Amino acid sequence: MIGWNDIAHLQTLGRPLLGVDLGELDGRGRTIDTLVASQVSWRGARLQGCRLKNVxxxxxxLRGADFSEAVLEACSFTRCKxxxxxxxxxSLEQTALTLSSLQGSRWQGGRVVMxxxxxxxxxxxDLSGITLHRAVLAQSQTEGANFERAVLDQAVLPDVDFRSLRVAGLVAHNAVLREARFDGMDLSQVIFQRCLLEGASFVEVDLHGVDLRESNCRKASFVRSNLRGADLSRALFLEATWTDVDxxxxxCExxxxxxxxxxxxxxDRAKATGSIWDHATMRQVALPNADLSYAHFDHATGEGIDLRHAGLQHSSMHNTRFxxxxxxxxxxxxxxxxxMARLAAESRSLSLEMH
Known part of the structure; x- marks a missing residue:
């Protein structure tokens, strides 16, 4: 059976480790630098605490391999089991996993960077407690995965269907979650700060008390969702759809x-100081006792708008058609x-918008 001296010899010659079975070879605590392994079988590999660089x-x-507390830098896994x-x-840094199967793998408390x-x-x-910092998870199968208490820090996870995932306690900062699907989920314990949620779907979602500060929810859909007490400060809902939302x-400052x-x-009772509702279409929208001071409703249209006892100090309703x-x-x-002077000045641009 091949041993570490044989592998060191191949490294010296600059040759790959090719088509061998490493069997029970123990890699715990070892440092492996600059090695190519191709068609190698190392099931149940013991690699706890090892350091891999340019491997x-x-x-x-590598089914059942144990990389617990290992440190990987500039490594890659392609078409691996x-x-x-x-x-x-x-800890993984500048490491790529491509076209590989990781079903049932465990990443508790791991850190994946760039x-x-x-x-x-x-x-x-099981990715509970993992930190993904400036990492990408794309075109992958994630059904049934556990992301509880995970931290997505400037991570990119486009077009992910979260509906079968466990996400309680997930924290996302500056994450790209474009076209994400959260329908039917309880997200009340999730934080989405400064995230890109463009085109995301929130149908029948519990978002009460959620933190969506400064997130970009352009063209996102909120349907029959609970946003009671949510913090939407400085969030962007440009061209978004809100239907039957509490x-x-x-x-909403x-x-x-x-x-x-x-x-x-x-x-009702929303804190919406300085909010912008220009060109919005509003039907049966209730804003009683809301603080809408310095808000703008310019060119908004609608019917059934409840503004009883709302604070509209210093607000603007230029060409508002309720x-x-x-x-x-x-x-x-x-x-x-x-x-009227402003409306006349805007008439050409408004005409172009209508066409």
Missing amino acids: TFVDCD LDASRWDKA SAFTQTDLRGA AQSAT NSLFQSATLERVRL ITADLSGAARHRLRGTS
Whole structure:
């Protein structure tokens, strides 16, 4: 059976480790630098606490391998079998896993930095407590994976279907989650700060108290969702759709709802100072007792708008066309209406928008 002296000799010659079975070879705590392993079988490999640098695995069978507390730098795994492998508290940097199977693998407390999972099979994987920093997970299978308490820091996970994933306690900062699907999920314990959620789907989702501060939810869909008490400060909902949403007592300070469509939405007692609703379409939207000071509703249209006892101080309703709106008891100090001079100046651009 091949041993470490044989591998060292191949490294000296600059030759790959090719087509061998490493059997029970013990790699615990070892340092392996600059090696290519191709068509190697090393099932159940013991690699706890090892250090791998510039190591390339191609078409290798590493099922059940234990990389716990290992440190990998500039490594790659291509078309490898890594099912049931263990990566608890492992550290991966500038490492690529491509076209590989990682079903049932464990990554508890691991840290993955500037690395990529591409076309990998992570079904049933346990990634609880993992940190993905400037990492990419793309075109991969993730059904049944556990992301509880995971940290997505500037990570990129486009077009992921989260519906079968466990995500309680997940924290996402500056993460790219474009076209994500969260339908039917409880996200009340999740944080999405400054995330790109463009085109995401939130149908029948529990988002009460969620943190969506400064996130980009352009063209996202919120349907029959609970956003009570959510923090949406400085979030962007450009061209988003809100239908049958309960967002009572939500914080929407300086949020952007420009060109959004809102129908049967409750925003009672919302804190929406400085929010922008320009060109929005609003039907049966309730904003009683909401703080809308310095808000803008320019060119917004709608009907059935409830603004009773709302704070509209210093707000703008230039060319706002609410067919029916109840402003009884609303504070309207320095509320600005339509400026004919401004409307005339805008007439050409508005005509182009309509066409």
